[in-house]
Amino acid sequence: MDESQSRSSHVVKIALLTNVIIVLMKGGAALVTGSSVLLAEAFHSAADTSNEVLLLLGMKLSRRPPDREHPFGYGKEGYFWGFVVSILIFGIGAGLSVFEGIQKILRPHPLSHIWAGYLVLGGSALCDFISWRVAFKEFMPLIKRLGFFGAIKKSKTPAIFIVLLEDTAGLLGVILAFLALSLSQIFENVVFDGLGSIGIGVLLGFVAFLVSRETKSLLIGEAVSEDDLKKIREAIKGVPEVQEVLELLTMHLGPDEVLVNVNVNFVDGLNTDQVEEAIDKVEKAIRNVLPAVKQVFVEAESLRREKA
Structure with missing residues (x-):
């Protein structure tokens, strides 16, 4: 408990x-x-x-x-x-x-x-x-x-x-x-x-x-507070490989359980391995500022462009 x-x-x-x-x-x-x-x-x-x-x-x-x-x-x-x-x-x-x-x-x-x-x-x-x-x-x-x-x-x-x-x-x-x-x-x-x-x-x-x-x-399904949302956004922007946060969605699964779904535009020139490493950094940064986050889903815009 x-x-x-x-x-x-x-x-x-x-x-x-x-x-x-x-x-x-x-x-x-x-x-x-x-x-x-x-x-x-x-x-x-x-x-x-x-x-x-x-x-x-x-x-x-x-x-x-x-x-x-x-x-x-x-x-x-x-x-x-x-x-x-x-x-x-x-x-x-x-x-x-x-x-x-x-x-x-x-x-x-x-x-x-x-x-x-x-x-x-x-x-x-x-x-x-x-x-x-x-x-x-x-x-x-x-x-x-x-x-x-x-x-x-x-x-x-x-x-x-x-x-x-x-x-x-x-x-x-x-x-x-x-x-x-x-x-x-x-x-x-x-x-x-x-x-x-x-x-x-x-x-x-x-x-x-x-x-x-x-x-x-x-x-x-309620989102996190405006203060927590701002903390998450700033934490993501603090990752060097992140160029822009395009969309950030959150939902409380319980009092201390939060789901985060974020669409991130990474800087150009990253290969697949570097993007995966950057995604790990984003997840870690989010959990550092809001430990209640249990589930994180990161959508990489640069990968979407590569696949297109």
């Missing part, structure tokens, strides 16, 4: 542990109080727990070595399971929360032992914050350069930004649940409890949209 996957695995395992605790607390509180908003939060945390299991599965499957049917390896397994996570967030988290909220509004029933709900929300907020802090710390360098949503868009490590989004939604969900319980108690109207549940569902629907959009883009 490389360093990036090790960090991602650590973030996901912390999130899994905290969410298991949160599910038990919120589920118990929902039964005691009869609160729809606490039940919605339990659905939310149950979905997050399932998601962490799937993310760990994706990371494990993505480490399988290349074979005849998958010559570029299984790096995109992580992206696939990240997309499945978005479906679960929408189906289990958002769908059930909205449904439960509507049911509470249409068939209201009084709340009881609301103090237990406040106590559990406090404990849940603490657990969510612990997990959120671990994920945020890993994501901080990217956030400093690109901002929160920019970092999510440019990140090639879905496990970390999914956990960060889930925990952010978890903290916001706790705030919504607290407001819903408070308003229900102050105005003695459980409609606020139902509205809080619907609000949590809408929040999770937004998170599901963000996760699905970014993981879909990674599944289709």
Whole structure:
């Protein structure tokens, strides 16, 4: 397991542990109080727990070595399971929360032992914050350069930004649940409890949209960042035999697996052996500036002209 996957695995395992605790607390509180908003939060945390299991599965499957049917390896397994996570967030988290909220509004029933709900929300907020802090710390360098949503868009490590989004939604969900319980108690109207549940569902629907959009883009195939692309181009130009870089294509096969296809115009007068040696230099130069590059395909323009 490389360093990036090790960090991602650590973030996901912390999130899994905290969410298991949160599910038990919120589920118990929902039964005691009869609160729809606490039940919605339990659905939310149950979905997050399932998601962490799937993310760990994706990371494990993505480490399988290349074979005849998958010559570029299984790096995109992580992206696939990240997309499945978005479906679960929408189906289990958002769908059930909205449904439960509507049911509470249409068939209201009084709340009881609301103090237990406040106590559990406090404990849940603490657990969510612990997990959120671990994920945020890993994501901080990217956030400093690109901002929160920019970092999510440019990140090639879905496990970390999914956990960060889930925990952010978890903290916001706790705030919504607290407001819903408070308003229900102050105005003695459980409609606020139902509205809080619907609000949590809408929040999770937004998170599901963000996760699905970014993981879909990674599944289709994203290029490396502009900075990395510039580094690769400059490294190729630094090879003495290279006259011009005609075309440079890149794609992430996984968080730390990059494919590079480059069309190079070498200087005139090189024979076949010299061109082959120059190609080796190009490949080495690319890997020196970006170790994540696992596959390099170099098309030599001078050889094409010779064959023509």
